[in-house]
Amino acid sequence: MSGEPTPAHESADAAGARPHAADVELRVCLLGTPRLAWRDGRLHTLQRRDAALLAMLVLDGPAPRSRVALQLWPDADPEGARNNLRQRLFRLRRTAARDVGTADDVLRLADGIGHDLAPPVRRPDETPQAAAGELLGGLDYADCAELGDWVDAARER
Numbered sequence: 001m002s003g004e005p006t007p008a009h010e011s012a013d014a015a016g017a018r019p020h021a022a023d024v025e026l027r028v029c030l031l032g033t034p035r036l037a038w039r040d041g042r043l044h045t046l047q048r049r050d051a052a053l054l055a056m057l058v059l060d061g062p063a064p065r066s067r068v069a070l071q072l073w074p075d076a077d078p079e080g081a082r083n084n085l086r087q088r089l090f091r092l093r094r095t096a097a098r099d100v101g102t103a104d105d106v107l108r109l110a111d112g113i114g115h116d117l118a119p120p121v122r123r124p125d126e127t128p129q130a131a132a133g134e135l136l137g138g139l140d141y142a143d144c145a146e147l148g149d150w151v152d153a154a155r156e157r
Contacts, residue, residue, distance in 0.1 A: 024114035026096055028054045031116050032133025036096055044095055048139050049073075050088055052147055055136055057101060058115045059154055062108040071147050 027037045034051030036044040046054065049072050056063060056071070069081035076084060092100045099110045109115070117135075135155045141148040 024112055026098065026100070026112075027114040027116065028058060028100070028109070029116045030055050030058060030135055031137075033137045034139070036100075048141070050092055051136050051139060052141065052151065053085075053088060054092075054100065054109070054115075055154065056150070057107060057109040058117055059157070062106045065105055065107050068107055071150070072144065074144050074146060 025039050027039075029035045029037050030051065034046040034054070036046065053068065053072060056068060065082065065085060066078065069085040070076075070078065072088075073081040073084050089101055089103070100113055101110055102108050136151060139151075141151045
């Protein structure tokens with residue numbers, strides 16, 4: 001190995017699978033305390049709605065912005081919910097120093113972002129590390145009925 005970082009788009013397989021966690025600069029960790037984790041060891045704990053947003057994109061894949069916005073902010077009018085979502089994505093981009101989601105009408109996790117919910121892939125040079133913790137660290141979403149139902153169902157998967 002040369003020690004040079006491999007661009008994430010080169011480390012993903014041809015079928016579009018997420019790059020292995022060791023091959024990405026940024027990883028979304030959703031088991032236990034939700035956080036962003038950088039390869040250099042930096043961590044950033046995610047706020048409750050940021051964690052739910054990223055969990056939806058990781059577990060369910062691409063979703064219309066309008067649906068995601070209303071699921072995260074059910075008490076807001078559609079325009080207010082979309083504005084809240086724009087602000088969240090902006091803050092996540094600023095924190096991560098890169099896009100973590102696409103800016104299209106259909107949201108998806110940005111290319112090159114890893115996560116801890118993929119089936120574990122062990123490389124010969126790695127020590128086994130079991131993923132531990134409850135999805136979204138037991139955060140409570142009871143105030144967002146549809147989102148709370150989604151989180152409960154996702155935790156059972």
